[in-house]
Amino acid sequence: MTKGWGNASKSKSPQAWDRRMTVPADAPILTADAMRAAEAACAAAGVSLSELMERAGAAVADVAWRMAAGAPVLILCGPGNNGGDGYVAARLLKARGAKVRVAALAPPATDLARAARAAWDGPVEAFAPDTAPAPLIVDALFGVGLTRPLSDEWSAMLRRFAGRRVLAVDVPSGIESDGLQDWLPPLPAAVTLALGALKPAHLLLPTAPACGRVLLAPIGIDAERRMRTLPPLPPETPTADAHKFSRGMVLVRAGPMKGAAGLSAAAALRAGAGYVVLEDGGPAPLSAIIAEAPAAFRARLDDPRVGAIVVGPGFPAGDALAAAVGEVLDAGKPLVLDAAAIGAALPRLGKGTAAAILTPHEGEFARAFPDLRGSKIERALAAARRAQAVVIYKGADTVIAAPDGRVVAAWPGSPWLATAGTGDVLAGVCGAMLARGGDAFDAAVAAVGWHIARARSIGRGLVADDLVKTAK
Ligand SMILES: NC(=O)C1=CN([C@@H]2O[C@H](COP(=O)(O)OP(=O)(O)OC[C@H]3O[C@@H](n4cnc5c(N)ncnc54)[C@H](OP(=O)(O)O)[C@@H]3O)[C@@H](O)[C@H]2O)[C@@H](O)CC1
Numbered sequence: 001m002t003k004g005w006g007n008a009s010k011s012k013s014p015q016a017w018d019r020r021m022t023v024p025a026d027a028p029i030l031t032a033d034a035m036r037a038a039e040a041a042c043a044a045a046g047v048s049l050s051e052l053m054e055r056a057g058a059a060v061a062d063v064a065w066r067m068a069a070g071a072p073v074l075i076l077c078g079p080g081n082n083g084g085d086g087y088v089a090a091r092l093l094k095a096r097g098a099k100v101r102v103a104a105l106a107p108p109a110t111d112l113a114r115a116a117r118a119a120w121d122g123p124v125e126a127f128a129p130d131t132a133p134a135p136l137i138v139d140a141l142f143g144v145g146l147t148r149p150l151s152d153e154w155s156a157m158l159r160r161f162a163g164r165r166v167l168a169v170d171v172p173s174g175i176e177s178d179g180l181q182d183w184l185p186p187l188p189a190a191v192t193l194a195l196g197a198l199k200p201a202h203l204l205l206p207t208a209p210a211c212g213r214v215l216l217a218p219i220g221i222d223a224e225r226r227m228r229t230l231p232p233l234p235p236e237t238p239t240a241d242a243h244k245f246s247r248g249m250v251l252v253r254a255g256p257m258k259g260a261a262g263l264s265a266a267a268a269l270r271a272g273a274g275y276v277v278l279e280d281g282g283p284a285p286l287s288a289i290i291a292e293a294p295a296a297f298r299a300r301l302d303d304p305r306v307g308a309i310v311v312g313p314g315f316p317a318g319d320a321l322a323a324a325v326g327e328v329l330d331a332g333k334p335l336v337l338d339a340a341a342i343g344a345a346l347p348r349l350g351k352g353t354a355a356a357i358l359t360p361h362e363g364e365f366a367r368a369f370p371d372l373r374g375s376k377i378e379r380a381l382a383a384a385r386r387a388q389a390v391v392i393y394k395g396a397d398t399v400i401a402a403p404d405g406r407v408v409a410a411w412p413g414s415p416w417l418a419t420a421g422t423g424d425v426l427a428g429v430c431g432a433m434l435a436r437g438g439d440a441f442d443a444a445v446a447a448v449g450w451h452i453a454r455a456r457s458i459g460r461g462l463v464a465d466d467l468v469k470t471a472k
């Protein structure tokens with residue numbers, strides 16, 4: 001990833017988390033290249049690009065109409081097709097009776113944008129340092145075609161509108177949509193209307209907070225579903241004939257910091273595992289956890305009812321961890337590997353080992369996969385392929401990736417999770433979801449969804465124990 005904040009962002013501090021930062025659930029995500037391929041497929045299937053732009057502009061006009069609520073609108077148009085969407089929206093808003101002004105940064109440079117400009121019958125101002133603002137600004141300057149940071153001059157012109165309500169078309173201008181650069185936009189948006197699909201930058205740091213509330217206008221693009229946003233949580237009700245072992249049995253291997261493994265074990269129980277065994281148990285938030293001495297725990301590794309083993313929480317790197325990881329890998333059961341257990345297991349993963357979920361945070365990821373480059377999505381995918389395991393690359397912008405190319409981006413989570421021990425909880429929840437049987441990627445997605453939903457329902461004052469102490 002390119003370091004430095006680009007010209008646009010020198011004076012910016014991170015935006016406070018805001019409840020209005022939302023994204024649609026289970027929505028497709030496309031890179032700029034994939035977007036262009038989808039656009040070409042549409043054209044091949046008989047939907048013209050001008051029809052796509054008309055649909056995009058109509059969706060922008062709809063959202064702008066509601067946001068403006070009768071107040072004047074200023075639409076800023078760039079030279080490309082993002083600007084084209086702006087001209088279409090201007091025409092449709094004017095036809096609905098809205099008070100619309102258009103200011104252009106440069107003349108239209110594509111055939112589509114030229115046609116959209118020609119169909120707008122109102123005046124076009126030059127976007128300049130003295131352009132008068134309006135209560136609603138529609139940012140249609142640059143979308144997925146941005147190839148370099150905005151100039152200082154344009155950034156300053158945009159910054160003058162800070163504090164106004166801003167609707168960004170596709171992405172706030174200045175953002176590199178694939179999430180490869182950390183350029184921040186000079187004018188963050190209250191609402192971003194993603195066209196056809198969400199883009200990685202809507203869901204990854206540092207750009208996601210600047211997109212505000214992200215809405216999706218489908219516009220008829222047939223986006224493949226390999227990459228998507230977090231789906232709604234599946235129902236958790238046990239089947240009528242459930243018994244404790246059919247709901248999944250989870251083993252949690254403890255290290256020297258026993259509280260961490262205790263949290264994982266409690267989380268596995270709370271997330272629906274029917275039976276949870278904690279090796280050499282120390283303090284644990286729930287007394288329903290079965291604590292066993294190391295010898296008895298080792299004997300358990302062969303128990304055919306075991307659905308998943310969790311190792312890593314509270315277990316620093318060293319010989320003891322290497323031995324513990326070796327034993328659980330030999331057991332051939334589905335695994336959750338957290339913290340230093342990831343690096344310890346890596347050389348053996350994918351060589352006939354059972355399904356595994358790895359749960360690295362940023363530092364652990366960098367230690368285990370120091371050579372990987374690209375966006376967080378690309379790095380998570382490359383790690384998953386290398387380890388032949390599902391990777392939950394944690395953080396405020398958690399990304400879940402599978403070796404077969406599936407990705408779920410979980411932005412926005414809950415910032416109340418930024419407290420010690422919540423990663424131990426996530427590892428235990430992964431254990432519960434994995435122990436149900438089924439696909440490890442689906443288990444990881446369900447675990448992240450459970451974790452975030454639980455954190456949101458608790459909110460202010462959350463400590464890791466709260467995630468597991470009560471059913472609600
Ligand atoms: N795909 C779809 O299905 C649909 C896409 N649609 C819309 O199209 C948008 C993509 O349009 P796009 O490809 O024309 O690119 P766009 O973002 O308008 O910018 C390109 C222009 O900006 C210029 N330029 C770039 N960076 C610059 C900089 N820093 N400073 C100055 N100039 C810079 C660049 O010039 P160049 O780099 O060639 O010098 C070029 O002239 C997409 O986001 C969506 O809104 C919808 O209409 C419907 C369906």
Ligand SMILES: Nc1ncnc2c1ncn2[C@@H]1O[C@H](COP(=O)(O)OP(=O)(O)O)[C@@H](O)[C@H]1O
Pocket residue numbers: 361394395396397398412413414415416417418419420421422423424425426
């Ligand atoms: N700002 C944030 N927004 C959403 N989730 C967060 C944020 N900060 C941390 N998290 C989540 O909290 C958990 C923290 O895990 P980790 O760093 O391993 O903590 P620990 O090792 O203390 O248990 C992860 O699931 C991470 O995704």
Ligand SMILES: [K+]
Pocket residue numbers: 082139140141142143168169170171172173
């Ligand atoms: K834009």
